Amino acid sequence: MQKFWPSHSFTQLYPGLERNARGWLMPGLDYWRYFLAMPELAPVEQSCPSELALHAALLEQPLRAVKPERLLKVQDPDARGSYKTFLRFRDQLLAAGTLEAWYLGLFPRSGSVRIDIAPLFIDLVLAAITRNVLDDSQDAFELRAAEMLFRSQRISTQDSQVLSGDALTLDMLSETGGVGDIGRFLAEAGAPMASVQMQVLSDDNAAEYWASSQGQRFLLDLKHEINNDLSHGLVLTLTRARSGLKSLAQVLQKWLLHMLGITVSIRPLQKIDDASWRWHVGLDVQSTALLNDLYEGQEIEPARLQRLISLFKLDFADPREMRADVAGKPVYLGLMMDGQGLLRLKPQNLLINLPLLSVQ
Template sequence: MQNFWPSSGFDQLRRNARGWLVPTDDYLRLFLARPELALVPESCDAERALHAALVLQPSRAVTPREQGALADADARANYALFLRFRDALLSAGTLEGYYLSLFRRGHVDIPPLFVDLLAQAIVRNVLDDSTDVYELRAGEMLFRAQRISTQGGQILAADRDVVDLLSETGGLGEIGRLLTQANAPMRALEMAVLAEHNAPRYWQDGERHRFLLDLTHEVRNDLSHGLTLTMTRARSGLGALARVLERWIAHFLGVAVHIRPEPRIDDPAWRWHVGLDTEATALLNDLYEGNAVEAERQQRLLSLFRLDFADPQEMRADVAGKPVYLGLATSADQGVKLKPQNLLVNLPLGAARPQ
């Protein structure tokens, strides 16, 4: 197997006996190299000294006096955020333990960027033995926002940041940005739909996030005599996402579940649901409570999923053996930002399981 997502920091981390990721100095150094903390020509002497000291020993204590000596207010704020993140991560002992603690206590006190960086490293760990690039591309959805489009009957997910950048620059960087502002014609740089013929390229190009994931789960063929044949696609992006979410749950909670995409919920005994994003959470809540849902909101529902526990005894007694329904929806601007933490804090686990 080849390496993927080298910027995730997975190579700078180590696993404990449980398979969870233990932070190291090399992992913390990756944060010090990020634009938010990297030195710039305007950095003052105090900032240069603090940065050098942390690069040498990332876990060293930093005094309030050292922080207060930084001339730039933004630099002081950035270092304060990093040090709070670092200290909490080291105290938790693992990335997974810290990630869980952020959401179980209901108070996330670090920037969304740090949450996504944690998730990226953890998903990289979860998928370390995967050889399926469709799973890897689906795994990106757990830490990178997507934009959804429909082309020729296909539902396609594209990396939001890459789409926005290409729309601004045409793939030509700052020069492209200037040409766009001048309304000059530019060479269009297309993003490729992940398919069998280009799948091997993912191992080298996946971190550029320029592969579209086809989320079309079923294909309908109209036959003669008014008959319609519906077939499930073997390379469904939703199927790949379901497998990633199964692994995610098993890695954190130690429970085996089976997740499959569903076209609808036809269950008069519907008891439990979890939204995979903010929009889906609100939509499922309204549907469950019998509230009216506008047609436009319903059309933004990308997919439903059915989650079943392999062992119903691992569920809460009052819902044991019943399915859990999941939803995935877009925002009004066709964006999707998964919240994989919802599956860790909102599943109906029994008292004997991790809470």
């Protein structure tokens, strides 16, 4: 695999993953051993003998069956719960065979979604799949956009730009100045702190993204292209260099090809001007609700509409893969922040809600 995202916690899990013929990720024994070394499962000084013995046994044989009565012998209820969750995740993933198949199983296209796995495991699997999807990418803008699939973003406007920043990183910098507990201590004491600058990703600093262990300190510009209407019906499009929206669209195209085996084209859109609008998918909770209301012709408050970051137009390369009643029609996508400027993109929405005739 290409070397990027070195600071992400799931990077340590990669030595335990292999690809099958389809390119999907299969967990090996070392994959489970890395999980067992994580703070949520690693023994501590207060661990009881039963917990220590269980941990050692699973390190030796990660696929070992663990009977309920053995779990009951673990005295600490938090540790017992962590092992129970881990074992349920392990058994589900082994039954699915690959990370991708397990993730698809979490979000079935038919029936209600029922999640009984801790978000930590889902986030790690989603991050690893996204990493797998982008393995051959040589584009820092595409990689930064891909982080949006599994890391919450804070959106701000600055100098005519719409900037997307990693929410956890921005919150940490705001609280500590980027120097951890020392920064928090200085902030509480009212002492001045050296600021750690966030950079807007550009062609000039793209090489730093690859080299940096703190890729989350790069902001992505999500500003639209600028259209200038000229006389005689001509439109001049001034393309913004390295549009983050275009990069996100490319990531979503690769995501759907990898997960569902379908080829689509996705391009950013400023408005929906389609009298035969038939289908839409929100990429997050906020845009889902907004698109539903717009489709139904409801009046939208200007303040709410201003939180819409972008629309997208998705077209299937082969309309025969679509439901017959919408075959050949575009699918409109939305991307929107909440009232606090937070964006939580949900890539599973595309897997669940596209008008597919069947899933390959």
